[in-house]
Amino acid sequence: MKILIAGSTGKTGLRLVRELQTRGHSPIAMVRESSDTSGLPEGVEQRRGDLTDLDDDVTQGCEVVVFAAGSGGDTSPEMTDKVDRDGAKALVDLSVSSGVRRFVMLSSIGAGDPDPQSDLAHYLEAKHAADEHLMATDLEYAILRPVALTDDDGTGDVRLGENADPEGEAARGDVARILADAAEAPEWAGKVLEMESVK
Known part of the structure; x- marks a missing residue:
């Protein structure tokens, strides 16, 4: 499948590109003019795209789109x-x-019902708005809401849904694998799930 990844040069996005390529898909890395593309696997198709000013044809020819981008914590x-x-x-x-x-959609724990008292309230409200917008369309959607992210590879052992501990951690390697599952597996259609890595 041709799968466009927004956030393809980020810590999670780079792992996702490699994971999809390993699974035999054709990942398309959406990159800004200023993006550092040195970490992308050789031969991966790149497509110019800036989330603050998208061209109308950025998703053309793609079967699946994955939003793995983020503005960053600072x-x-x-x-x-x-x-x-x-x-x-x-x-x-x-x-x-x-x-x-x-x-x-790569979202976040807490985006389903943002706590206005949270330090991340503004971020969670933005994620909530994006998630709700997606769910209101006719697209097949899958929304992953991991707990606090780490830069670990993970083990592939995860808890999903109500089993995920909100105070736990999610390894970016595990997140990338689950995002790849969500992109390709029929049973992910219409799912909104929290996620935690099991150590």
Whole structure:
């Protein structure tokens, strides 16, 4: 499958590109002009795209789109809105108009019902808005909401849904594997699941 990855040069996105390639898919790395593409596997197709100003044809020819991007923890509320809320919603809309079949959203624990007292309240509200926008479309969707991320490879042993501990950790390697599952497996259609790695 041709699978477009937004956030392809990030810590999770790079792992996802490699995982999809290993599984025999054709990942397409969506990259900005300023992106460091040196970590991408050789030969992976790249497609220019900036979540703050997307071209109408960025999702053309793709069967699946994965949003694995993020504005980062140190960015302003305005940039969080531009990337995590408005950028995600724009990518969803372009996926609808170009005939994409499935959209996989990397969200966050707490995005289902953001706590206004949380230190991450603004970020979670942006994620919530993007998730709700996706679910309101006719796209096949899958939404993954991991707990706190680590840069570990993980073991492949994870807890999903109500079994995930909100205070636990999710290894980026495990997150990439689950995102790949969500992109290809029929049973992921319409799922919204929390995720924790099991150590």
